[in-house]
Amino acid sequence: MSAVLSLSGVTTFYGAVQALRGVDLVVNQGEIVTLIGANGAGKSTLMMTICGSPRARDGKIMHHGDDISAMPTHEIMRRGIAQSPEGRRIFPRMTVYENLLMGAHGKPEASLGTELDQVFTLFPRLKERLTQRGGTLSGGEQQMLAIGRALMSKPKLLLLDEPSLGLAPLVVKLIFNAIRELNRTTGLTVLLVEQNAFQALRLAHRGYVLVNGSITMAGTGADLLARPEIRAAYLEGGGH
Amino acid sequence: MLRDAALSALVAFGLFGPMIGLKTEVGVAAIELIYRPIAVLIAVAAVFFGRLALLAWKSTRPVAKAAPGRIAGGMAYVGRYLTPIVLVLTITMPFYAERYWIDLGILVLTYVMLGWGLNIVVGLAGLLDLGYVAFYAVGAYSYALIAQNFGLGFWTCLPLAGILAAFWGVLLGFPVLRLRGDYLAIVTLAFGEIIRVVILNWASLTGGPNGMSGIPRPTLFGLVFNSGGGEGSFADFFGLEPSISHRVIFLFYVILGLALLTNWVSLRLRRLPLGRAWEALREDEIACRALGIDVTVTKLTAFAIGAAFAGFAGAFFATRQAFISPESFTFIESAIVLAIVVLGGLGSQLGVALAAIVMIGGGEMFRDFQEYRMLIFGGALVVVMVVRPRGFLSGRTPSVSLGTKRKIGADLMTEGHG
Numbered sequence: 207m208s209a210v211l212s213l214s215g216v217t218t219f220y221g222a223v224q225a226l227r228g229v230d231l232v233v234n235q236g237e238i239v240t241l242i243g244a245n246g247a248g249k250s251t252l253m254m255t256i257c258g259s260p261r262a263r264d265g266k267i268m269h270h271g272d273d274i275s276a277m278p279t280h281e282i283m284r285r286g287i288a289q290s291p292e293g294r295r296i297f298p299r300m301t302v303y304e305n306l307l308m309g310a311h312g313k314p315e316a317s318l319g320t321e322l323d324q325v326f327t328l329f330p331r332l333k334e335r336l337t338q339r340g341g342t343l344s345g346g347e348q349q350m351l352a353i354g355r356a357l358m359s360k361p362k363l364l365l366l367d368e369p370s371l372g373l374a375p376l377v378v379k380l381i382f383n384a385i386r387e388l389n390r391t392t393g394l395t396v397l398l399v400e401q402n403a404f405q406a407l408r409l410a411h412r413g414y415v416l417v418n419g420s421i422t423m424a425g426t427g428a429d430l431l432a433r434p435e436i437r438a439a440y441l442e443g444g445g446h
Numbered sequence: 447m448l449r450d451a452a453l454s455a456l457v458a459f460g461l462f463g464p465m466i467g468l469k470t471e472v473g474v475a476a477i478e479l480i481y482r483p484i485a486v487l488i489a490v491a492a493v494f495f496g497r498l499a500l501l502a503w504k505s506t507r508p509v510a511k512a513a514p515g516r517i518a519g520g521m522a523y524v525g526r527y528l529t530p531i532v533l534v535l536t537i538t539m540p541f542y543a544e545r546y547w548i549d550l551g552i553l554v555l556t557y558v559m560l561g562w563g564l565n566i567v568v569g570l571a572g573l574l575d576l577g578y579v580a581f582y583a584v585g586a587y588s589y590a591l592i593a594q595n596f597g598l599g600f601w602t603c604l605p606l607a608g609i610l611a612a613f614w615g616v617l618l619g620f621p622v623l624r625l626r627g628d629y630l631a632i633v634t635l636a637f638g639e640i641i642r643v644v645i646l647n648w649a650s651l652t653g654g655p656n657g658m659s660g661i662p663r664p665t666l667f668g669l670v671f672n673s674g675g676g677e678g679s680f681a682d683f684f685g686l687e688p689s690i691s692h693r694v695i696f697l698f699y700v701i702l703g704l705a706l707l708t709n710w711v712s713l714r715l716r717r718l719p720l721g722r723a724w725e726a727l728r729e730d731e732i733a734c735r736a737l738g739i740d741v742t743v744t745k746l747t748a749f750a751i752g753a754a755f756a757g758f759a760g761a762f763f764a765t766r767q768a769f770i771s772p773e774s775f776t777f778i779e780s781a782i783v784l785a786i787v788v789l790g791g792l793g794s795q796l797g798v799a800l801a802a803i804v805m806i807g808g809g810e811m812f813r814d815f816q817e818y819r820m821l822i823f824g825g826a827l828v829v830v831m832v833v834r835p836r837g838f839l840s841g842r843t844p845s846v847s848l849g850t851k852r853k854i855g856a857d858l859m860t861e862g863h864g
Contacts, residue, residue: 259735283738295733297726301844308726309737312719337844359738 208235209268210363210395211256216265216275218248218255225251227419228265233363233397238389240398240406240427242440243416249399250292252416253367256397257289258282269363284311288361292368292399294352298341302332305340305351309358318358325354328384346377353381357388363395364388370402378402382409403440407431415440447505451497458493462486529796536702540695548691552698552766554806556759559705561786561798563755566712568784569793570721571748572728574631576780577618577638581611581753583775585760587645590658590770600664600765604758611757612750614641619749623742626731638780646772657771661764663693664700671696697766704762708755709795715751716845724748725845782806789830791837800838 211233218226225248233239243249255262258279267275274282283289288309297305306325310318326333329350335343343351349369356364366385370378382405388394400406407413407427415423415436423430430436467486470477539551560582567575588607592598598606622633645652652658663671669680671693680696681688715721723744726734734741764770786805790797808826812819830838 257736278740279735280738280740283736288738289736291733291736295730295736297729297733299729299842300722300725304722304725304844307719308722308734308739311738312723314719355737 209233210235210270211397212266212268213252213256214266214268216252216255216262216267218251218260219263220251220260225419226255226262229416229419229421231414231421233395236389236393236395237412238385238396238398238410240400240410240413241416242400242403242406242413244440245401247416248419249401249416250367251419253289253292253365253397253399256282256365257287283359286360286362287365288356288359288363289365290349290352290356290367290369293371294345294348296340296343296348296351296355298339300340301337302340302343302351303336305355306332306358309355311359321358321360325357328357328388329354346373346381349373349377349381350384353384361394363397366396366398368399368401370400370405378405382406385409403436404431407436447498447501450501451494454497455490455494459486459490462489528800532796532799540698545691545694548694548698550807550810552694552701553810554802555698555701555705556763556766557783557786557806558799558802559701559708559759559762560756560783561790561802562705562708562712562795563752563759564783564787565793565795565798566715566724566755567748567752568787570712570716570728571724571745573745573748574627575634575749575752576631576777576784577634577636577641578752578756578783579775579777579779580618580638580641581615581756582760582763582779583641583645583772584611584614584753585757586764586770586775587652587658587760588757589761589764590661591651593662594658594660600662600761604761607761608754608757611760612754615749615751615753616746618753619746623745635777635780638777642772642775645775653771655772657769657773659769661768661770663768664696664765666696697762701759701762701766704758708758711751711755713795720744720747722845785827789827789837791839793842794837794839797837797839 209232211231213229213231216226216229217224229248229252231239231241231252241249241252251260254260256267258274258277262275265275266273269282269285269287272285274285297308300308306322307315307318310321331347332350332354335347340348340351349371353364353366353369356366369381369385373381385396385398386409389396398406398410407430410427413425413427413430414421415430423433423436425433431441463486466489467482469480469482471480472478536551536555540548543551560578564575564578567573567578585607588610589600589603592603592606593600618634618637622630625633646654648654649656665671666680668678669683670678671680671690672688676682676688679688680686680692686692712721716725723734723739726737726739727741727744727748731741734744763774767774782805786801787798789805790799790801804826805823809819809823812822815822
């Protein structure tokens with residue numbers, strides 16, 4: 207297995223506040239890796255640091271053997287990395303179709319047939335809503351749109367920031383199933399940031415636990431799920 | 447209800463007391479102060495009963511709001527038929543209108559063009575620019591300076607003026623890349639003033655407050671327009687009676703062509719990835735970054751293209767007036783153009799054109815009322831913003847569609863938002 211993405215000793219600051227304290231993390235080809243942690247642990251910061259905004263002050267971020275920690279954000283995103291950002295951030299006044307096109311890096315509409323088909327097979331709901339304004343979709347549909355939009359650039363590595371945020375359990379299940387399906391059929395590598403530790407660890411091959419900007423635990427999904435300290439900290443009352 | 451009316455009357459008293467109640471008049475020795483309690487009483491009573499009547503009228507009306515879908519549908523319907531009608535009326539205008547009206551038409555079209563240009567920056571890319579007039583000034587002075595110092599004609603200078611304005615657009619763009627909303631507005635406002643003040647004080651180049659005169663007029667494939675006719679003139683070539691109105695009509699078609707070019711380019715751009723990126727940038731900058739859009743380039747192109755059209759309009763303004771001075775490029779011009787864009791509905795091409803007709807044409811109509819002009823003007827602005835807070839026509843047509851186009855109604859647009 208070769209590493210698609212590897213972080214070593216990454217630290218990030220917001221002004222004087224240190225958000226990440228030397229994070230080491232590896233994502234291998236074809237894996238689903240999840241990063242779990244409480245509110246404010248630095249999960250989204252880690253995600254954004256990979257994308258170069260904010261920039262890592264120390265440490266190295268390697269993508270397929272190249273150091274991307276100093277690259278401009280748009281160049282990082284054009285290396286086959288796509289992100290579905292925290293809070294979905296779809297374009298509310300643009301239609302579903304326009305939102306999807308925005309994910310395709312300005313490629314001409316006519317050449318996007320296969321990408322669109324892939325998104326519609328994964329989320330048939332989006333096809334029904336194609337001419338609808340993004341802001342009028344339900345939360346779950348907006349999440350589908352955010353993931354679909356990210357897939358339009360045919361990424362090799364998909365970064366998902368809290369896709370379950372504010373969604374009903376059934377919808378979360380649907381979205382997680384879609385991620386699993388995508389990984390299984392196309393071999394897409396996924397880095398998933400989640401607060402919903404139970405679902406995320408069940409989905410992922412491997413997991414990391416982030417506390418106060420440092421990785422405190424790492425292991426396979428099943429391994430982490432079985433650990434008592436994880437159960438106590440993240441799953442109390444959250445398990446099904 | 448009574449309490450509400452009494453409160454209004456109290457506010458009115460506070461306002462009108464000093465404003466109406468006290469009047470100064472030049473007396474024998476010095477200025478005398480005259481008290482007018484009756485006038486205040488009348489004004490306050492008018493507010494009291496007016497408020498009462500308004501409340502009574504409101505209470506008799508059902509609470510239900512008018513169906514927004516119907517209004518939006520009606521507007522879309524009107525828009526579809528209004529566009530060709532307005533266009534035909536405009537193109538045929540020189541055949542039926544008098545000289546005064548054509549002159550007014552040229553003025554309105556200049557503002558339509560500026561409005562459409564600013565619409566790219568404000569309406570599409572969502573970058574609030576209060577210094578748009580700076581690029582208008584750059585265009586006008588570029589043409590005047592190049593024409594006078596190098597003897598080039600209007601048609602050669604027109605693209606140069608546009609390019610120079612676009613260059614200044616990029617120059618403004620760089621420092622404000624990281625700014626948004628209010629902060630951006632302040633910096634662009636300052637930029638507009640800097641350009642004006644530089645023009646005003648660089649007297650050796652620009653003539654300072656005296657302005658520049660004798661700016662050459664445009665020609666039609668080398669044919670000049672002048673009142674005397676003679677060899678090589680338009681009238682001579684076509685065997686017409688020499689008349690100054692030929693030039694006015696020619697200028698009218700030049701600005702009409704330029705305005706339509708602006709419109710065509712912005713409609714075209716909206717359908718290209720760049721235009722879509724502008725709209726996405728307006729919606730959510732962070733999402734744009736996450737999708738790998740180069741935000742820097744996207745913003746700078748919006749500034750540059752918007753500025754280029756202002757540059758074209760500026761060059762036209764210079765050639766039409768044959769005289770320019772810094773007075774023509776004050777902040778109020780930026781404000782008027784921005785008001786046109788906001789009144790028309792951000793992003794709506796037809797709305798901007800209608801707003802320009804109302805604002806500029808209407809302003810001319812009320813010239814007879816002298817001091818009440820600004821009052822009527824301001825009142826009209828307030829009424830429009832209350833009745834249609836998103837502008838005359840503010841729907842948004844998706845830039846791409848499958849089969850039928852579905853207009854996004856005005857009621858779904860964000861209010862008062864860049």
